Amino acid sequence: MTFETLCNEIIHRFNDDFARILKSVYLGHFEHLKEEDIKKYNITEKDDLLFYGKNRPIFKSLTFFNEIPVFRKEEDSILFLKDIGIPPSKTLNSLTYEEKIKLRNEFLNISKTIIPREYFIHVPKLIFGKEHYFKDVCLKEYVSTLNGIYKIGNKRKVMELIINRKIPEEKDVIKYRKILAKRINLFNKKLDDYEIRNFNINFNGKNFKCQYIYIKQTVWDKILGLFGEGIELKYYPTLVNIAYSNKKIDFLKPFFIFIDIDKNISVYARVPKLLYLKHGLSLNYLELKGKTTYFGNWERDKFWKIIEKGSL
Incomplete structure (x- = not known):
């Protein structure tokens, strides 16, 4: 049983539009999100860095960004961040807009050293673009976390979180991360x-x-x-x-x-x-x-x- 199946169950039982949104995000179909539903559930949209792990140390987010595997070791991403004047321990969400633009530009430059020229025009779209947030949590990461907690056998808890529009407790997130690791x-x-x-x-x-x-x-x-x-x-x-x-x-x-x-x-x-x-x-x-x-x-x-x- 997948997270999609769980969302379908909630949609069928409760006619829940929020579950429809989460299902679309899970399947990667952001084009299916309706503006009225986004407003209804106070989901915000903003231009942002697209690296995963908005509330984790930046050096980890860069290391695990494998669309363009610039850094395969944490030591390399730490050195890169220090060289451009951004503390590696800061989180993406804690950066100022100016720092985000600087990180985007520097990462863009180093990315071009390892990809064919024909792809250059597409690289900025991988690094910076529209992100959706629900209660100050990146919507993609919210869905990923719910899916993770569901995988370790907490179906009822995940259903309650979706129906009540709540953020998972940190202890459940940590438990899933340990199992996934x-x-x-x-x-x-x-x-x-x-x-x-x-x-x-x-x-x-x-x-x-x-x-x-x-x-x-x-x-x-x-x-x-x-x-x-x-x-x-x-x-x-x-x-x-x-x-x-x-x-x-x-x-x-x-x-x-x-x-x-x-x-x-x-x-x-x-x-x-x-x-x-x-x-x-x-x-x-x-x-x-x-x-x-x-x-x-x-x-x-x-x-x-x-x-x-x-x-x-």
């Missing part, structure tokens, strides 16, 4: 051992080379997951994003995680936003839900035909 460490160790393979997809008459890993989930893997020593499927939408922090993953190519389980293949995929901005690349035509981050299920026969052919 363990899954990330497990995944990173496995990713180092996985073979990165390739296949091609065709979108609007253009071929895109994709990278993927294939995971055959065993009964033992399921048992480990129950005891917190494995990786449950519900964490892979997050992990397919985090994978771009690994040097093995090309940050300018779509990345797929195929998990062979029972009679189906669970599919988790990510399209780099630079590709989306330049080419409009979407994976919805592959029967996957989402926008830039995708998920869904394929029949095993369909998957193996794609792999054997090497293209879709």
Whole structure:
């Protein structure tokens, strides 16, 4: 059961427009947000830096910004911030507007040293743009937090938070982060051992080379997951994003995680936003839900035909 399913349940039972908003944000469809609903729930919009982790130290936000993996180590982002005169321990939300513009410009300049020139025009849209806030919390991060708390088994609590328009307690956020951190460490160790393979997809008459890993989930893997020593499927939408922090993953190519389980293949995929901005690349035509981050299920026969052919 996904966060989308939970939102659908609340919408069906209570005809709740707030749950509709959260569902749209979860699926990445900000274009579905209605102005009247935004005003109704006091959701504000402002120009802001688009790095994730608005209330965490800036050096962490920059390190985990893998749309353009400028910094793969925290030490590098700390040094960068010190060089431009911004205290690394400050949060994004605590910066003045002038400091945000300075950070945007300096990050833009250093980004151009690692990406092809053809993408330069799109980089500013990744760094600075419109952000929505609910009770002074970034709406995307609010949804991400609710989804995280839901993943660790607190369905009732998350339903109450949505229905009552409340912010999660810090203790619940910390609990989820600890559990997620363990899954990330497990995944990173496995990713180092996985073979990165390739296949091609065709979108609007253009071929895109994709990278993927294939995971055959065993009964033992399921048992480990129950005891917190494995990786449950519900964490892979997050992990397919985090994978771009690994040097093995090309940050300018779509990345797929195929998990062979029972009679189906669970599919988790990510399209780099630079590709989306330049080419409009979407994976919805592959029967996957989402926008830039995708998920869904394929029949095993369909998957193996794609792999054997090497293209879709």
